[in-house]
């Protein structure tokens with residue numbers, strides 16, 4: 055988990071206090087753009103949250119064919135200064151958790167207003183210095199005063215009201231002057247309001263999967279937030295959002311997804327003790343796994359994510375392994391033999407190839423003599439980091455292999471397409487190497503694979519399947535389709551299906567396990583098709 | 592293995608805020624195993640009956656759904672002779688955001704709305720479609736015979 059360091063740093067930290075930290079508390083729910091309390095908040099892929107109305111108008115994006123959904127063809131330029139990236143509209147949705155929290159906060163604030171008349175507070179905005187100037191002017195200690203106004207209530211309520219009226223800049227600090235001499239009453243009002251807010255919002259800050267306060271929260275494109283590790287586990291089993299069942303963009307490259315900064319800082323500032331304790335427990339759980347060889351590995355055949363693998367288990371050591379898996383999480387890793395005895399990175403020359411696929415046991419049929427027949431389904435790819443032996447079979451420490459984020463996927467495509475579609479009057483000299491000879495066509499008068507859009511790559515492969523079916527290719531026999539299903543239309547998984555049915559060497563197919571983008575996999579697939587068509591195999 | 596926080600919380604909430612007409616009590620020696628009772632909904636052929644079920648939370652719950660089975664004999668097109676239940680949320684429509692409470696409510700709702708078009712007990716479903724009144728009468732008789740405490 056990329057964020058553990060940050061979360062662990064909270065040990066011993068106490069939450070913001072209602073009276074002294076009133077300004078910081080209000081900032082937690084203030085929009086960085088309009089400076090008002092967040093209204094219909096959206097959380098962007100960069101992890102920042104702003105009001106929906108604070109986003110610029112969407113524009114058309116260029117050179118992107120995958121994922122080909124209308125909501126990714128348009129984008130918005132991120133208004134957050136730290137980001138300023140283009141976000142696809144499909145990934146910009148109302149943050150359900152934040153929206154609910156804002157609704158609760160507003161209700162609590164309205165309630166608090168009813169008994170605040172006796173506590174007028176003069177609040178003065180102290181403007182933040184421009185970042186560039188701050189160093190130069192740091193000698194003149196005093197900050198510039200901004201707007202000033204009298205509000206009713208303790209510090210918390212009056213600061214909120216000031217922000218609500220748009221009179222308090224997101225970055226500004228404030229100065230308070232109580233206009234009645236009952237200082238204790240102000241403090242009491244602040245404590246009561248914060249406590250009520252803390253209590254009512256706590257349930258919203260609990261993860262719907264583990265029922266704990268969310269640890270390293272990530273938000274799906276549909277706007278639902280869960281602990282990163284909970285969502286990762288969910289995605290091992292299905293590709294639907296647990297909360298609304300909308301399908302989530304696959305492949306889930308969760309490790310690259312940004313945390314929801316707003317929810318994270320709400321949690322860190324409202325209940326740091328809980329979060330620190332949780333982070334500690336998780337770190338302990340994970341460190342007990344580090345250095346520990348905790349995944350059973352079966353060296354047998356080549357398997358792919360989403361695809362079925364049927365196994366007949368007869369060797370006693372593997373019977374034991376499967377039985378243990380069946381009694382725990384029903385998972386084990388599948389590796390293929392390293393027949394060419396090539397070196398496997400840091401592992402050296404091993405009997406197996408270092409990239410594999412985690413399998414989940416779907417059906418297990420025990421035969422009376424102890425043998426078993428199992429049907430498995432591929433979950434995700436992994437890379438072996440270290441291995442040892444347990445009761446005759448290999449166990450290892452592994453690392454998941456994931457695709458780059460969809461944003462990076464889109465960037466890769468847009469860049470390659472841009473390079474290959476130079477306008478004809480481009481001043482660039484035609485290059486002599488084969489991969490980009492002038493008009494982007496190779497010797498065979500076929501376009502270079504790099505010049506095809508991701509969508510075209512998939513279409514090329516789909517066309518090939520149709521053509522081969524027309525020719526009654528034996529590898530597309532009904533019996534095979536019964537086992538592997540019809541070709542998936544999802545470009546991320548299509549190559550795995552294709553490799554599962556195509557009669558070429560496993561060493562070629564194995565390359566798919568090492569890829570980190572959908573486009574890269576589809577290019578490999580089209581490469582195979584071309585070699586088959588040229589009968590170079 | 593320690594019991595996950597989620598299971599502890601779900602159990603606490605089931606005890607603290609019970610669902611009307613439903614009880615679920617964990618076994619002392621195995622807190623993943625629950626004795627369940629569901630009262631037949633009013634206006635249904637199961638009205639007046641109290642049905643016993645067993646519910647088990649597998650190791651990878653909530654990633655996979657709870658396993659639930661009727662122990663009391665029941666005449667219903669979506670429940671077979673072994674007490675197995677044909678209900679989408681217990682299979683493909685399971686989501687980790689669902690919980691024991693919602694599952695038991697769905698089962699209670701299934702008693703109120705038998706669906707012979709998606710049968711598990713084919714003979715019952717057949718009869719339900721051919722002669723609904725007779726099928727409902729049988730369901731009533733079974734309720735009186737097996738589900739009265």
Ligand SMILES: [Zn+2]
Pocket residue numbers: 098099100101102132133134137138139141
């Ligand atoms: Zn951004």
Ligand SMILES: [Zn+2]
Pocket residue numbers: 085086087088089090092093104105107108
């Ligand atoms: Zn705003």
Ligand SMILES: [Zn+2]
Pocket residue numbers: 261262263264265266268269280281284
């Ligand atoms: Zn969680």
Ligand SMILES: [Zn+2]
Pocket residue numbers: 274276277278295296297298299300
């Ligand atoms: Zn959702």
